[in-house]
Amino acid sequence: MSVASSVGDGRAAGSWRTIRRGLALSPEIKQGLAATLALALVATAGRIVVPIAVQQTIDRGLTGPAGVDLDFVRWVCLLAVVALVVTAWSAYAMNVRLFRASEAGLATLRTKAFRHVHDLSVLTQNTERRGSLVARVTTDVDTLSQFVQWGGILMIVSVGQLIVATVIMAIYSWQLTLLVWLCFLPLFILLRHFQRIVSAAYSVVRERVGIMLGAISESVVGAQAVRAYAIEQRTQARIDEAVENHRSAAVRAQRLVALTFSTGEVIAGIANAAVVVVGVLLGVAGDITLGKLLAFLFLVTLFVGPVQVGTEVLNEAQNAVAGWRRVLGVVDTPADVADPGPDGVVLPRGPIDVRFENVSYAYPGGPTVLHDLTVDIPPRSRIAVVGETGSGKTTFAKLLTRLMDPATGRVLVDGVDLRDIRFDSLRDRVVMVPQEGFLFDDTVGANIRYGRPGASDEDVTLALTELGLADWLDGLPSGLDTRVGQRGESLSAGERQLVALARAYLADPDLLVLDEATSAVDPATEVRLARALEGITRGRTAVTIAHRLSTAEAADEVFVFDDGRLVQRGPHRELVARGGVYGRLHAAWVTQSR
Amino acid sequence: MVTERTDRVTLRDGFALLGRGIRHEPLIFTISIVGSAVFGAATVATSIVIGQVTDRVIVPAFQEGRTATGALVAAAAAIIGVGTVKAAGIVVRRYFAGVWMQRLQARYRRRVTRQYLKLPLSWHHRHPTGRLLSNANADVEASWWPMAPLPMAVGVLVMLVVAVVSMLLADVVLAVIGLLVFPAILLINVVYQRRISPLATRAQALRAELSAVAHESFDGALVVKALGREADETTRFAEVADRLREANVRVGRVRGAFDPILEAMPNLGVLAVLLVGVARIDAGLLEPGTLVQVAYLLTIVAFPIRAIGWVLGELPRAVVGLRRVDDVLTATGALPYGSARPSSTDEPTDLRVDRVSYAYDEATETLSEISLDVEPGRIVAMVGPTGSGKSTLASLLIRLVDPSSGAILVDGLDTRDLAQGVLADNAALVFQQAFIFEDSIRDNVTLGRDVTDDDVWAALRLAQADGFVAALPGGLDSLVGERGTSLSGGQRQRLALARALVGRPRLLILDDATSAVDPDVEQRILAGLRDAALPSTVVVVAYRRATIALADEVVYVENGRVMARGTHEELLASSPGYLKLLTAYERDAAERAALAEDEEFAQ
Secondary structure, eight states: OTTGGGSOOOTTSOHHHHHHHHHHHOHHHHTTHHHHHHHHHHHHHGGGHHHHHHHHIIIIIISBTTBOOHHHHHHHHHHHHHHHHHHHHHHHHHHHHHHHHHHHHHHHHHHHHHHHHTTOTHHHHOGGGHHHHHHHHTHHHHHHHHHIIIIIHHHHHHHHHHHHHHHHHHHHOHHHHHHHHHHHHHHHHHHHHHHHHHHHHHHHHHHHHHHHHHHHHHHHHTHHHHHHTTOHHHHHHHHHHHHHHHHHHHHHHHHHHHHHHHHHHHHHHHHHHHHHHHHHHHHHTTSSOHHHHHHHHHHHHHHHHHHHHHHHHHHHHHHHHHHHHHHHHHHTSOOSSOOOGGGSBOOOSSOOOEEEEEEEEEOTTSOEEEEEEEEEEOTTOEEEEEOOTTSSHHHHHHHHTTSSOOSEEEEEETTEEGGGBOHHHHHHHEEEEOTTOOOOSSBHHHHHHTTSTTOOHHHHHHHHHHTTOHHHHHHSTTGGGOBOOGGGTTSOHHHHHHHHHHHHHHTOOSEEEEESTTTTSOHHHHHHHHHHHHHHHTTSEEEEEOSSTHHHHHSSEEEEEETTEEEEEEOHHHHHHHOHHHHHHHHHHHHHHO | OOOOOOOOOOHHHHHHHHHHHHHHOHHHHHHHHHHHHHHHHHHHHHHHHHHHHIIIIIHHHHHHSOOOHHHHHHHHHHHHHHHHHHHHHHHHHHHHHHHHHHHHHHHHHHHHHHHHHHSOHHHHHHSOHHHHHHIIIIIHHHHHGGGTTHHHHHHHHHHHHHHHHHHHHHOHHHHHHHHHHHHHHHHHHHHHHHHHHHHHHHHHHHHHHHHHHHHHHHHTHHHHHHTTOHHHHHHHHHHHHHHHHHHHHHHHHHHHHHHHHHHHHHHHHHHHHHHHHHHHHHTTOOOHHHHHHHHHHHHHHTTTTHHHHHHHHHHHHHHHHHHHHHHHHTOOOOOOOOOBOOSOSSSOOOEEEEEEEEESSSSOEEEEEEEEEEOTTOEEEEEOOTTSSHHHHHHHHTTSSOOSEEEEEETTEEGGGBOTTHHHHHEEEEOSSOOOOSEEHHHHHHTTOOOOHHHHHHHHHHTTOHHHHHHSTTGGGOEESTTSBOOOHHHHHHHHHHHHHTTOOSEEEEESTTTTSOHHHHHHHHHHHHHTTOSOEEEEEOOOHHHHHTOSEEEEEETTEEEEEEOHHHHHHHOHHHHHHHTHHHHHHHHHHHHHHHHHHHO
16 A cells, blocks of 8 residues: 555644644634633633532521521522523633634635645545545544534533632632542543543444445445355355444443443542541531532532543544544645646647656556656647556556656656646646546536536537437437436446547547547447547547557557557557567457457 | 435334334343433432431531531441442443444344345345445434433433432422423423434535535546546535535534523522522521532432433434335345256256346336347357347346346246255356455455365466466465455456356356456457366357357347347358447458558559
8 A cells, every 4th residue: 555655644743733733724713712712711610600609608698697698698699690691601602603613614624635635646546545535524524523513612611610610619628629639630640541441442443333334335335246156145144243343342332431431420429428528527627618518519510520521522532633633644745746826837729749758657666667758749640559458558648648747757748848737728738538437426418518617518419429429319318418327327338438538529628638438338339439539639639548459550650568668659550560569469459359 | 415304203203213122122221221210319319418418417517516427437438329329320321221222233234234135136226335335334323323322311210200209308399499490401402402403414414415525526536637627626525515514503503502501500490499498498497408409409410311302312313214224124025036956066057048028117128038048068159239238138147137027047947946046056147347355365266165275276277367366465365355455457357257267157157257358368268268168158248259259159139139149150141230340340440441542542
C-alpha cells in the first residue's frame, strides 16, 4: 500500500497541534468563542444555585438568630428563580452559538477537503483507497460534529461544574472540600486509564464491524458466485462467525463501560459518608454551619455526573481529534497534480501538438512503469497506442492528459509544459475517455451533457447522431431521459462506453484520448464507432489506446509500447513489414479475429 | 437519494417492537429489569437515608454540640451501603441491556443474511446492493437501539412509584410538589423527543446523501478530472454539506433549548420545596430532615427520567428500521429443489435446452423459445451481438435463475428437479465480472472444497494464473480483495477460471470469461483447455475467432432467439448476421486497404 502512505494521515501530529491547525482551517469555529465561553461560565453557575439556596435557607432562614425567617426564604427563592432563568438562557445561547459556529466551520472543512481530494492523484490511481477518502469528508467530520453536539458541550459543562462547585465548597469549608477531592481525585486520575481500556475495547468492536460488513457483503455483492458454486452454507458460516465475534466484542466493551460508569456512584456514596462524618465532627467543633454541611451533600452530586460520563466523553474526544487529524492529513497533503491557477497559461483553441521530453514515471514506491520517453505527436495526427497489459499504455495516456505528472522530464502541449497550463483551459482542450465508462446516477442525457454543461437536448441528440448512435438512442425506453442507475449499472458495459464516448465528443476537445474506450462492445458496433470517430476527429489530434488492433490499422501512426518503453513507431503497414513486437501482436490478433 | 419511508409510526407499533424484543430474550430482559428496579429503588432510598441521617445524626449533633461514634458509623455505613447497592443495580442494568441489544442485533443479522442466501438472484437484481447492505447493518442496528435504554426506563417507572410513595409517607404537601414536577419533566421529555426525532432522522438521511455524493464523485474521479468538472462537483457536494449543516444546527437548537429547561425543572421544584417546607417547619408540621430528603430526591431523580424520553425518541426510527428488515425476512421466492441426482459422476453431461423463454420484466422478453441440444463432451460457442441474451442463457444453464417457460435438462433431468448442490457439483459458470472473495488465493480457488494444493496449482496453470500467483510474496496464502493485494481485471478473470476448473466440472460455461486477458495469454488458456482432456461439455460465449475455432459447433443468437447453428464455416455461409459480426474487422481492414489503394491511384 505504498500509494496509500503518500496521503498523510498526520498520525505523528500531537492533539494540540491538530486542534490549532484545525481551528486555523475552520476560522468560523473560533469566531465569538470568547463570548460563547463566557456564556458557558454563566450557564454552569446555574448548577450551584440550589446548594446555595439550601445553605442560605437553613442557616439564615431556618436556624438564624431570629429563628424561622419566612420573608428571607422568600427572597432567597425569588433570587434563585431569577438566577435559574438567567443561567438557563445563557446555556441556550451558548449551545446555539456553539452549534452554529462549529457546524459552519465543519461544513467549510468538509468542502475544502472534498475539493482537495479531487486534486490528489491517489484518487485516480488507487481504487482501493477511495472508500477511505470518502470517510475523510463524511464520517470523520460527522464524528467531530457529533462530538461537539454531545461530548463537547458535556465536557465544557462538566469542567465548569467542577470549578464552580469547588469554589463554593472552598468558601463553605476548606476541610470538607479537601475531603471530597480526596475521594474523587483518584477517580479523575484513573479516568484516563479507564478511557484507554474502553477505547481499546471499542477499537476491537470497530475492527470487527468491518470484518462483519465484509462477510455480509459477500452474500450480497457476490450473490452470483455464491449461487453458482452452491457455497451458501460456507458463506453463512463465515457470516455467523463474524456476527458472533462482533457481538462478543461489543458486549465486552459494554461491560467495561457499565463498570466505569457505576464507580462514580460508589465514590459518591463514600464521599457523602465522609462528608457527614467529618462534617458532624467539624460542626460539633463549631467550624461549619448546618446549612453549609447539608449544601455539601447537594454539591457532591455535581461530582458524580462528570465522573460517570468522563470516560465516554474522553473517548469521544479522542475519536473526534483522531478524525480531525485524518481530515487535516488529507487537506495538508500537497496536491500532486495542482492547478497553476490564475498565473497559468491559457492555450488558444486549435490543433494540438504534444511533445514528451525524457519522461519517466513510477507509482510511489513501485517500479518504473515508463522509461525516459521522448516522442512527438504532430497536430491533427491520429495515433494508435498498442502493447500488452502493463506495457505503460495507460500511464502514457494519463501523463498526456495530466491525470498525473511525470516523475522526471516534461510533457509539452503546443510548446507549453502541461504543469503550467490552467486547468480550465487544459480540460477545455484535452479530454480523455477512460475504459470504465463511469456514469453518474442520472439520465443518459445528463450524463452526456456532463461533457459540456449547458448543451441542449438537440446538441446531445446531434452528437449521438454524428457518432452513428441514433438508432441506439431510439431503442432506449425513455430516450435521453432514461435513467442509468448507480454507476450506470442499468446499462450494459458496452452501452456505458457509448455514453462516455458521446460525453467526450460533446466536450469538443482539440486532443481526444481514448483508453480502450470501446473494449466492451461487439465487433460490428466497434467498427461502426471507429468509423464515426475517424470522421469526427478529422482536424483534431487523437490518441487511441487499443486492445483490438483494428484501430491501429486505421491510424496515421502506431506507437508500440513494451515493458515501459516505446519500442516501435510508424504506420501500420510499415510496422507489419518490420515484424518485431508489433509483428507478434498483430499476428496474434489476426489468428484471433479472422 | 435517500428516501425515508413516510408510513405513520404509531406508539402501538413501537410497543409491538419492544414486545418482540422481550419475547426473543425473556431471561436477559428480566435480569436487566431486576437490576434496573434495584437501581430505581436504591436511588429513592439514598434520599431517605440522607433525610434520616439529617434528622437523627446531623441536626441533633449541631443542636447538642456533641455526637456519638456509633451513630456516625451507622450513618456512614448506611450511605455507603445504599450507594453500593445502587451502583450494583446500574452495572446489572447497563450490562444486561447491552447484552440484550447485541443478541437481538446478532439474531436479526443472521436471519437477514440467511434470507439473502436463500432468495433467488432475480430478487437480488431487483434490490440495490447498498440497500441490502444497510438492511443487514444499519436497519438491524436501528431496530434494536431502543433496547439499550429500555431497562433503565422501566427502572425509572419503578423509581417514580417508590419516590411518590416515599414522598407521600414523608409529607403530603411536599409530595404534591413532587407530583407536579415529575409529570412535568416527563411531559417535557416526551415533547422534546417528539420534536427532535424527525430532525435527527433528517440529519441522518442527509449524512447518507452526502456520503452517496462523495462516493459517486470519487468513484467517477477519472471522468471528473478528464472533463475538468471538479468545481461543479464541489458545488454539488457543498450544497448537500450545507443542508446537512442546517439540519445539524436545527437539531442543536432544539437540544440547546430543551436541555436547560430540563435542567431547571427539578431545581425549581427544590426551591418550591424549600419555600413550602420552611413554612411547614415553622408551623411545626415538618422535620428539617424530611425537607432535605424531598429536596435531595428531586435533585437525583431528574436525570434518570430522561431514559423514558430516549426510548420514546428512538422508537419511530426503530419501527421504520424493523419494517425494512421484515420486508427482507418475509420475501418469498426461494428456488425449490428436487431430489434427483445424475447417475454418471465423471462423464461430460448431456445438455438440452427445451423451448426456454425468459423475461426480466413483463415488457421485454430476453429469451424467446430457445431450443438447443449439446451432446456430451462437445464444445459449443455461443455468438451474438451485445444484448442478444447470451449471458441470460448462460445463467439459466446452471440455474442461477429459472426460465419463465420451457426447461433446461442436464443428463436428461430437469434442473429444477435436481437436489440442492448437485448442479453446482457438476457444472460451473465463469462470468465476465469475476467476484473475488476477501480471502487467500487458495481459498478463492477451492471455496472450501476438498482439494489438494497440487490440484489448485494444476487449475491455476490451466488458467495461466500460476505465474502471477507464484510471484506473490505469500503464494497461495496471499490475501486478495479489498484489504489484500489488488489484482488486475485479467488476473481476476484467470483466478475465477481456476476456481471453476479445480472442481473438474462436467459442464463448463464460459461467459466472455477471458475478455480482460491479453490475446496471446488467452490463446494459451484456450489451447490448454483443448489439450487438458477435461471431462466437460463446454459452452463458451465469445466474439473472438480463436475462441470460436476451439468449438465443435457454433450457435448464433440474436434478439433472444437462436438464428442459426452449425460449424463456423457453415454459419459464415448461411447466416448473414453471423457473417457480418465475425467479419467486421476483416471487412473494415479490406475497405481501408481498398481506400488506401484508391488514394494512391488518385495520386
